[in-house]
Amino acid sequence: MSEAVKLEAIEKSFGSRSALLGADFTLRWGEVHALLGENGAGKSTLMNILSGFYTADAGVLEVGGQGARYANPAAAADAGIGMIHQHFKLVGPLTVIENLRLACARAAGWKNQGAALQAMAELAAQLGFHLNPKWRVDEMEISDRQKLEIMKVLLAGARILIMDEPTAVLTEVEAKAALGLARQLAQSGRAVVLITHKLRDVLGYSDRVTVMRAGRTVIDAADSAGMTAQSLALAMVGEQPVVVAPRASARPQREILRLIRLSAAASAHGVGLREISLDVRGGEILGIAGVGGNGQAELVEALIGIRRATHGKMLINESLAPPGTEARREAGIRCIPADRMGMGLFGELSLGLNLALPRLLGKKPERRWWVRNGWMDGLARAAITEFEVAGAAPQTPARLLSGGNAQKLMLAREFAGHFSILIAHSPTRGLDIRAVHSVQARLRAACARHVAVLLISEDLDEIMELSDRVAVMSRGRLSEAEAIGQVDRGRIGRLMLEMH
Ligand SMILES: Nc1ncnc2c1ncn2[C@@H]1O[C@H](COP(=O)(O)OP(=O)(O)OP(=O)(O)O)[C@@H](O)[C@H]1O
Ligand SMILES: [Mg+2]
Incomplete structure (x- = not known):
């Protein structure tokens, strides 16, 4: 040749x-x-x-x-x-x-x-x-x-x-x-x-x-x-890869997130949500498997307050979830979207600004204008070190990061501070092995802090490895969640396709 x-x-x-x-x-x-x-x-x-x-x-x-x-x-x-x-x-x-x-x-x-x-x-x-x-x-x-x-x-x-x-x-x-x-x-x-x-x-x-x-x-x-x-x-x-932390034994906790027969309209070429019911307790990972385009994006949007429900209810800690993204964030929701550049990050803005923006929520409008560059740079430096964001300085525009490093920036922002619900949509997409392990360890660590984690992924291996319970999404519907110990992988695979 x-x-x-x-x-x-x-x-x-x-x-x-x-x-x-x-x-x-x-x-x-x-x-x-x-x-x-x-x-x-x-x-x-x-x-x-x-x-x-x-x-x-x-x-x-x-x-x-x-x-x-x-x-x-x-x-x-x-x-x-x-x-x-x-x-x-x-x-x-x-x-x-x-x-x-x-x-x-x-x-x-x-x-x-x-x-x-x-x-x-x-x-x-x-x-x-x-x-x-x-x-x-x-x-x-x-x-x-x-x-x-x-x-x-x-x-x-x-x-x-x-x-x-x-x-x-x-x-x-x-x-x-x-x-x-x-x-x-x-x-x-x-x-x-x-x-x-x-x-x-x-x-x-x-x-x-x-x-x-x-x-x-x-x-x-x-x-x-x-x-x-x-x-x-x-x-x-160039060294021994990190060993993944074992799954924490699930302790039953309070229900933090609950959807009751929630419906929503479809996105441009997607499917709508059809009476989705689910509950996630603090300290557990609920995995949602499914072929992409079966309502996953709409579900994420409905949860973070971008897409209005046409029917049904969403409860956070047994109270009705407030409308709007800002209020949902303040109610303790964090989200890692699948489309990090389209929905998660501002490509033209610096790492520091990308990290700082959500922290300005909840401040009085006049206080949002007084942001110190030193403070933002500090946030960025901390994120770069802790999440190993390679190839960037605090002032670097986010769009110049390599694929995996952009994902790490997104994670650094969403894992900051206190939160009680984490929605992770394909959180390890494009990450190398070491970064995948570190994200998985972080999801588990969030669990250990009693966060309720909703993991939405097309990667069935990842769902099976991380989740405590699994449900399958197809054509805008969600199957009943099953405990991981009782799940038959072949059947999950068939459910993904059958309902498609
Ligand atoms: N246009 C650019 N301006 C500044 N730095 C850049 C630019 N393009 C790439 N880099 C930097 O060059 C380095 C290599 O990036 P590259 O995108 O080639 O990595 P990669 O191996 O493809 O990683 P990944 O698996 O995350 O996609 C990174 O540190 C990145 O931040
Ligand atoms: Mg690349």
Whole structure:
């Protein structure tokens, strides 16, 4: 197999911060090559250099045996390089089909809307993705946007395909389809880079693996067949991974959160909530499993006071929950949303401001204006240390954080101070192993402080590992919760699909 890409001793700094300190990477035609590393290791930056989003400060870049340097992403695309981005590059106010035509009409040779629609329908069928071409992107759920981002790059016909965490928000079945297609493309002679934190996918779908740590390559194109999940994890962190704290034995506590036959209207392309009943006691984790888009986003919105209930009741400590987000927060609710950049963080604002904003709630309006920079910087410094947010200073805008580090900032904000209810929607999405363990330990620690935790996730493994009781969400309904000891995993899986 000949070389498709060679990157050698690549360096890249952003201001005073070095993201790459001499990274190497080689890619062969016909292979799926996994690129691994902890959050902030430099994976996205290295691939952004290959795909023309950034230029390297130093180092060698060869594509197809020739020296290459792309001035912009269009130049890289012309050379056959396509990247499925971790932070999606989609145009919000446009529809699905408009985005596809904008991004790939020229490369795919579509003459008209009909040709584009047909190509889209064929690929969607192959992948088992259900996307309506007329949907507006900014009204779509994050898992649907991920599907569009994947289709966009595939339809543009890249010969070198870079997938930056393509499956983080997809269900098992969808992820298998996307990775299966990556394999097929490699078998047909193309070259695929797969960035992922899911070691099972690395072992199951890649031929070779490269591991980065702190801007450098520590394992250079090793055969995947010789690796185990443990050896990969060790190479990434450079030390023994953290051991997960065992589940605390559940002590029955007071009921803190209760929904009684709560209904709400659907979001733009979602399903509404249909008479959801649940209760969560202090000190327990109630896991809500389900295929994304079955009302999970609406449930989160209803709980935090963005979406009005059309029927039914929500009780906090046996009193009716007050309306509105501000009042809900003051009533002790904290939330980690699935769409951290869309709903959780202000990308343009500094880390300090992102952390400070919720603390201004409840203060008299005139007091909200007197915020000291020193105080905000202090908050940010504390969060950076405690949550190991890499690659940032207090004044850094949140949008410059790597995927996993943005999630850590979100967690630092929501875990601050006193609260009694925590809603966590896919809280470990995009996190590396060490960070996943630390989030899981934090959820358990919140439990130990008698917080009522609602864990909503598409990752059934995570739900089974953390929850005390499990319920399944489907088409806006919620099944009866069952104690974890009595749950039959196969049946939960079937419930997820049947009701879908
Ligand atoms: N445009 C930018 N400006 C400033 N710093 C940046 C920029 N892009 C990346 N960085 C920094 O470079 C480092 C590497 O980031 P990168 O996004 O490549 O990490 P990653 O390995 O993809 O991590 P993750 O698994 O969290 O996605 C991080 O410290 C990040 O904060
Ligand atoms: Mg990244």
